[in-house]
Amino acid sequence: MIKGTVLKYNQENINTDLIIPARYLNNSDPYHLAKHCMEDLDLKFHIKREKLGSNILVGGINFGNGSSREQAPIAIKYSGIDIVIASSFARIFYRNSINIGLSLIEFEEINRLNTGDDLNIDLKNGLLINNTKKESHKISKIPQFLQDIVDTGGLVNYARKLILEK
């Protein structure tokens, strides 16, 4: 169960350059990347996020399109975001997010979510409850083993677990 507050960008194609500009890629420290997260989209990203205590990021269609850089989901994850909800995700961003242990939900009706909304997300049962709007929505569950990858903290940890269990 994930509980938290929404920070929403009602925009399509929030690409990997907006999420983490290439000029910061010469340093792979996740906290350095997080510091510059969303910088070219919104300079106030961190100020807003901290003020609201947001841990749920919401975006539009084709979230994360562009380059295959894994630094994009890393910057989001280390900014204190627990889950990204978007109408749809770009293929490699989706893959990379799972691999580094960032939860994602594909949810078409993002018009039902606004900045500041208080949500309960039950990934196991595929339920999104908007406490602010008193609404509940069905969400498609990600398959158990992708959820397992996310829950173990990403593909590297997941693979280590598989090897050590053998």
Added chain:
Amino acid sequence: MLTITEKILRAHSNSKKVVAGDFILADVDKCLANDITAPIAIEVFRKVIIGTGKGVFNKEKIILTPDHFSPAKDVASAEQCKVLREFAKEFEIKYYFKIGKVGIEHCLIPEQGLVKPGELFIGADSHTCTYGALGAFSTGVGSTDLGVAMALGKSWFRVPESIKFIYSGKLNKWVSGKDLILHTIGDIGVNGATYKAMEFTGEIIENLSMANRFTMCNMAIEAGAKNGIINPDKITHSYLKNRFSKDYKTYNSDKNAEYDDLIEYECDKIEPQVAVPHLPENSKPISEIAEENIRLDQIVIGSCTNGRLEDLAIAAKIINKRKISKDIRCIIIPGTQNIYLEALKKGYIKIFLTSGAIVSTPTCGPCLGGCMGILGPEENALSTTNRNFLGRMGHITSKIYLSSPAIAAASAIKGNITSPEYID
């Protein structure tokens, strides 16, 4: 009723029910990385195995090809290549290709018999989709995926829906696989097949050579697809004859398999194509482009798209005893050492050198703006490669046009973009 893509992924997963849309953890047959992607994948691999006492999942199933910036073009590239070499030594990787053996990966791997029909092949390189031409499921992945696969022999996938492309009618003169795929991407757009498998079928494909099939599957990624694929047939088997005894399993799509879409092209209507800057989807018929007299500074014939023997043969046939236009730098890059050697035996290299073209050792080189022909400000190039993105071959104000080897060779003689039809 399943597609070939679904069947291969099902066979490599532990569930017998797998269909499009499902997520699976699958066994990979081979994994590939190059001098750009392997160093990061190796770092991930080390994180996975540290303290476990494990090594690579199978030292005969990992392929390392230092082909992008090699022979090392500067110190940084030399350092990257060194990481591959030392890793290969430490883990006794069988298929590490040193300079002298290496070629452009997607030309080299099929040539060396390192991919078979029915296999699940992943590579940390987006054009890994090339091997679908042999009826394998092959796709590009990220470095973390590859690093984990080197340790585990597994990777996860969402089984893609397929779009069936049917090519019928007759091919016009000088029309090749490159023209068909440029026309297709022009039609559906660079996002036209995102997440999907592009399955190429129809009487034209059934009679298309392996070289042309590789070219088509190579560019599936340029339409956003996860993989391109062709059902194995007689042409596939005869290509494989000297590479494998019969130890491979083939899969074919069922007649009434489910497709997301069926798209049919009447090939009589397709002319040779040129994709104008800055996207592969900007393809136009040659008759239209030739009228514009587009000035060129450089021609590149090579790459994983069109660096095969058949491509060089067409270029040699068109150039024959002619001379490259005085203002043009024509750079020809055989995809592998064997292709180079064959081209030498068949006299193509002599034709190129006499015409005033240069011939390079196999490398990606100018395709990604690495080396061997970087464009200066406002220069124009016509290239047989696969991407004409802004700045990809050099200066940000330079322009790249994409075409087949036939159009490239004719244009090298004329000095502007033209067809072999118009050069005499």
